[in-house]
Amino acid sequence: RAKSAGGNRFEFADAEADARAITRHGLTTALPAALERGEFFIEYQPLVHLGDGSVHGAEALVRWCHPQHGVLGPDRFIPLAENTGLIVPLGRWVLQEAVRQARFWQTRHSDGGPLRINVNLSPTQLHHPRLVADTVDVLERSGLEPGALCLEVTESALIGADDDLLKPLRQLAEMGVDIALDDFGTGYSNLANLRRLPVSVLKLDRSFTQGMQQHPADPVDLKIVEGIVSLAHSLELAVTVEGVETGAQAQQLRDLGCDTAQGWYYARPGAPDRIHSLVLADAV
């Protein structure tokens, strides 16, 4: 049908799909060497207390500095690394690097600072038998206390999780590592199910924050966020909001009782020094 309606457009769309598939294939095969050559780097985005805007910690966000394509965001290559299993060594590198960085920030602040580091885990990493051992090893070698690390797991990765999957997360939580439920509200998890999960933080997905954009904000969105926050707090979970882009959103979310926030309004992801100067700015 598309062909008879407009041959050119069809061929164009087709060629585009081909190009995407070729790039995907190229990126996939280039991944292992990229890790060996050190083409990955981490940007850090601050997490702030909504109350006073002080820095609570930072999330590590991986990027790939590709020799031909330039800097690629994680959405371009994490799914490929997931499919090929390269996510395991890549994820281990991110964890090690981010934890080392966090320890470095702490030692540079005279008070040892409560600065925390958040690292994303993908489902394959979650299923990997060495998750606990690797994490313990990374923490011990860096000297970072487990309580300063927060591992972010998406809600969808834990949907229908059985005890075998939850056991390593429970072990980590017992050691003091925080587990955050990332992109919360986008999955289909049963809220009552939250009680079963060893999580201590809910990261409310950016889509909720976007709902606060309008003036006045959508009253239904407000009610939903209000309900989630009150449920989370009654389960003793902290609530972080993602994607705060304006002061009005920050105000709204603060009024709704959210605890911490992350977004362009505060800072875009950036080089590690940026976090250091933000923390120092707080201290004076």
Ligand code: C2E
């Ligand atoms: P995420 O964990 O939900 O991270 C938040 C994403 O929102 C980041 O995108 C961040 O740059 C972006 N963001 C932050 N503030 C704002 C804002 O105010 N407005 C908007 N529009 N966006 C904002 P990024 O860096 O592209 O990362 C995308 C996803 O890739 C992450 O989502 C995470 O799921 C995944 N990812 C990143 N690093 C890693 C990693 O080391 N390992 C694994 N497994 N996944 C990672």
Ligand code: MG
């Ligand atoms: Mg995250």
Ligand code: MG
């Ligand atoms: Mg998130």
Ligand code: MG
């Ligand atoms: Mg998100």
